[in-house]
Amino acid sequence: MAVVCVDAESAGQRIDNFLLRHLKGVPRSHLYRVLRRGEVRVNKGRIQADYRLQAGDLVRIPPVRTPAPEAAVRAPDSQLARLAGAVLFEDERLLVIDKPAGLAVHGGSGLSYGLIESLRQLRPGAELELVHRLDRDTSGALVISKRRSTLRELHRLIRAGGMDKRYLALILGDLPQDEVTVDAALTKNIDQGGERVVKVDRAGGKAARTVFRRLRRLSFAGPAGVATLVEARLITGRTHQIRVHAAHLGTPLAGDPKYGDFEANRRLKAVGLTRLFLHAASVGFRAEYMAAPLWVESPLAPELEQVLERLGDGQAGADRDLSQ
Numbered sequence: 001m002a003v004v005c006v007d008a009e010s011a012g013q014r015i016d017n018f019l020l021r022h023l024k025g026v027p028r029s030h031l032y033r034v035l036r037r038g039e040v041r042v043n044k045g046r047i048q049a050d051y052r053l054q055a056g057d058l059v060r061i062p063p064v065r066t067p068a069p070e071a072a073v074r075a076p077d078s079q080l081a082r083l084a085g086a087v088l089f090e091d092e093r094l095l096v097i098d099k100p101a102g103l104a105v106h107g108g109s110g111l112s113y114g115l116i117e118s119l120r121q122l123r124p125g126a127e128l129e130l131v132h133r134l135d136r137d138t139s140g141a142l143v144i145s146k147r148r149s150t151l152r153e154l155h156r157l158i159r160a161g162g163m164d165k166r167y168l169a170l171i172l173g174d175l176p177q178d179e180v181t182v183d184a185a186l187t188k189n190i191d192q193g194g195e196r197v198v199k200v201d202r203a204g205g206k207a208a209r210t211v212f213r214r215l216r217r218l219s220f221a222g223p224a225g226v227a228t229l230v231e232a233r234l235i236t237g238r239t240h241q242i243r244v245h246a247a248h249l250g251t252p253l254a255g256d257p258k259y260g261d262f263e264a265n266r267r268l269k270a271v272g273l274t275r276l277f278l279h280a281a282s283v284g285f286r287a288e289y290m291a292a293p294l295w296v297e298s299p300l301a302p303e304l305e306q307v308l309e310r311l312g313d314g315q316a317g318a319d320r321d322l323s324q
Contacts, residue, residue: 002061011055012152015040015047019061026064034062075118079103083118088141089296093150093289094131096296101139101275105130119144132158132165132237137255140167140280141298153287158237164284167232167242168300170277170307171212172220172264173251174228179213182245186238197258198240200248209235210245218311220264227254227311231281242278253278254307271310272303279304 010018019031019040038046041060042053053059086098097115099105104114113121119128131143131154145151157163185205189197199205211233220227228251232242243259246252252260254268254277265273279300286293 001063004059004061006053006055006057006059008055009148010053012155013053014049015042015051015053015059016049018053018059022061023064030064034064073113075113075121079118080122083115084122088298089294093145093147093287094154095144095146096283097142097144098298099134099139099142099280101137101301104136105133105142115142116144131155132163134280135240135243135276135278137276138167138278138280139298139301139304141283141296142280143283150287150289154285157285157287161235162285164282165234165237165280166282167234168215168279168281168304169230169232169242169246170218170254170273170304171228171230171246171249171251172254172261173249174217174226175212175214175230175249175251177214179211180249182208182210182212182248184208184245184248186241186244188239196239198238198244200244206238207236208238208241208245210242211235212246212249216308218308220268220311229308243276268307271307273307275303277304277307 004022006018016028016031016035019035020026020028023031032049034040035047035049039062040047042051042057044058044060082100083097086100087095088098089096097119099115103118106114106116116128116130120126126146127148129145129148129151131145131151134140134142143154145154154163184200185202186198186208187201187205189199213231213233214228215231216229218227218229219225232246234241240259243253243256247256247259254260255265255273256276256278257265280298281300282295282297284293284295
């Protein structure tokens with residue numbers, strides 16, 4: 001057993017991430033099991049996996065058997081080249097990457113590597129950390145810190161609502177008005193297959209708010225007769241928040257295999273939609289070291305632009321038979 005005193009550099013970090021750094025090679029699933037059992041103590045008390053450490057905290061780390069080190073799995077050169085050319089913004093403290101759809105932000109759950117591991121291969125020795133996350137099937141702007149102090153500051157900024165994140169999404173149906181705010185608390189569950197599912201839970205869930213703004217109506221040969229391109233602005237940042245809130249409105253995201261409309265998704269393949277239509281279009285914030293606010297935009301992925309062109313403004317969906 002080891003007792004570690006948290007220094008100023010680690011203050012503000014979640015306990016699960018702290019343990020991952022100190023117990024390298026231990027699977028995440030095992031670390032969370034140790035946390036749930038109360039084997040990890042902070043100041044002699046039990047804590048949850050999302051507890052944020054404070055300078056001076058005493059962390060008791062139990063002995064955990066680490067697996068024998070394995071040879072690191074290297075990401076394909078084609079992926080590394082793609083990420084090398086996907087930098088939207090960079091300075092001495094952070095960078096913003098245009099994340100491609102289909103790439104997880106980190107390895108785990110059967111994945112040998114993700115975006116962050118690939119970036120570390122591209123920049124060996126750099127202290128790169130995810131500032132926030134995007135779903136595997138979501139594309140667009142993702143912020144990466146290059147210093148631990150910057151990571152802590154941006155996490156504080158996110159908790160205070162100081163990071164403006166906006167997404168482009170295609171919903172099935174239409175909004176009842178030009179702008180709709182969804183206030184619906186969310187909770188995470190695990191279904192019988194072991195898959196994570198997020199549900200609206202007004203009584204026991206965590207507060208979640210999304211603002212949807214209509215940008216463009218498009219025709220679609222489905223029960224609703226219309227699909228709508230919307231901007232979704234996150235006021236909070238819960239797991240699957242936009243997807244669940246859109247489905248809660250009765251207008252699920254196009255191409256969503258978990259919370260969406262299976263039959264509509266099948267028909268949308270006829271116009272080339274083979275992924276979730278959700279794109280992190282912009283991110284804005286001002287860190288303390290910045291002379292002016294930063295605003296970074298990510299252009300809509302080409303495959304999603306093509307879907308919009310094929311649907312068209314009230315014409316393509318009516319003229320084309322999408323039932324086959």
